[in-house]
Amino acid sequence: MxxxxxxxxxxxxxxxxxxxxxxxxxxxxxxxxxxxxxxxxxxxxxxxxxxxxxxxxxxxxxxxxxxxxxxxxxxxxxxxxxxxxxxxxxxxxGVIQPGARSAIKVTKNNKIGVIGTEGTIHSRAYPDALHHINSTIEVYDLACPDFVPMVESGVLSGSHAMQVVEGSLKPLKNHFEIDTLILGCTHYPLLRDAIQTVMGEHVTIISSGxxxxxxxxxxxxxxxxxxxxxxxxxxxxxxxxxxxxxxxxxxxxxxxxxxxxxxxxxxxxxxxx
CATH class of the missing domain: 3.40.50.1860 (Rossmann fold)
Incomplete structure (x- = not known):
């Protein structure tokens, strides 16, 4: 065995x-x-x-x-x-529970963002997992449908990648004071540098790996x-x-x-x- x-x-x-x-x-x-x-x-x-x-x-x-x-x-x-x-x-x-646990360990203000595919976001799997551990967590989730096709085509950096990441994350960055962001798709860590740049160094990026x-x-x-x-x-x-x-x-x-x-x-x- x-x-x-x-x-x-x-x-x-x-x-x-x-x-x-x-x-x-x-x-x-x-x-x-x-x-x-x-x-x-x-x-x-x-x-x-x-x-x-x-x-x-x-x-x-x-x-x-x-x-x-x-x-x-x-x-x-x-x-x-x-x-x-x-x-x-x-x-x-799976990768959802481990990602949720990691985020709760590091958040200071209990405001956690989650980005993922449409399917993952619509399933409410991350809010459910986070609230199961700590019901006081404020969760702000956002679907980023352009990320996976971009990664699968091999575009991981450069001006186009930055433009797509910036445009996709704008609603999350501009309206919520999160200090932790869960990459709720295993493709997204391949764009981690661009995501960190857009969100700022004050936001801790969580990959569930x-x-x-x-x-x-x-x-x-x-x-x-x-x-x-x-x-x-x-x-x-x-x-x-x-x-x-x-x-x-x-x-x-x-x-x-x-x-x-x-x-x-x-x-x-x-x-x-």
Whole structure:
């Protein structure tokens, strides 16, 4: 059991921000990552479609005998996490609860902003998670639908990226005195520098990757499923879209050889277990 890989799913390349933190905190663990770049973004899609696509990703990984599933997509987490937990016999971790916990730890004025896809924002998953921990938190959320397509196309910096980020965040920056901002989409950390510049240094930016990886480590440790030997693991990366675009972004973000990225066609899942 300890030798089995950890499975990571995302709508595209954004989950690599979580994978990077998993690789840093758990350097002996092997990852199998699959990003559905062909059908990204998930944010504008109907809930039923997101659920169907998520289960296709999950079934792909279950065939590879994973010991744990990390849903590194906020929209998929919001729509499928509880169902996945109830139906799978392996631990399942999402990115919303860890992100909420991180934000509450650092806020000084209890005013927290959340940016995410339309699906994540409309689900109210972050306000619910934050208020479950602290009902006095003031939450100001904002959908930023232009961010994911920009990241998936490889535009992470420069004048165009700054223009898009500034225009998208204007309502949040101009009307609310937040001191903490949750990046409620795993694509958004790839735009972190631009977001920080626009929001100002007084706003603490929260990415859920670090806290999610910590939770994965804790769960695997408690269940005695951490790999015990010595090795430099060989990770596997799959994409449903163009390999070259995935490789370029992944190589820059993970600072590792990405020549082993493979394209995969997912099978439709009729019965969700």
């Amino acid at each position: 300890t030798n089995q890989p950890i499975g990571v799913i995302d709508s595209g390349v954004g989950g690599l921000t979580v994978a990077s933190e998993l690789m840093r905190q758990l350097p002996k663990e092997r990852l199998i990552y699959v990003g559905d770049t062909l059908r990204c973004p998930y944010g504008p899609r109907p809930k039923e479609e997101v659920i169907a696509y998520t289960w296709e990703l999950v079934h792909f990984l279950l065939k590879r005998n994973i010991k744990m599933l990390v849903v590194a997509c906020n929209t998929a987490t919001a729509f499928t996490l509880e169902d996945l937990k109830s139906k799978l016999d392996i631990p399942v971790v 670090e806290e999610t990886a910590r939770e994965v480590s804790t769960i695997l440790g408690y269940q005695k499923k951490l790999f015990q030997g010595n090795r430099k693991p060989r990770h596997e990366f799959y994409t449903t879209g163009k390999i070259e675009v995935f490789q370029n972004i992944a190589r820059d973000w993970l600072q590792t050889d990405m020549n082993q990225v493979r394209r995969v066609e997912l099978e439709e899942v009729v019965n969700y277990l």
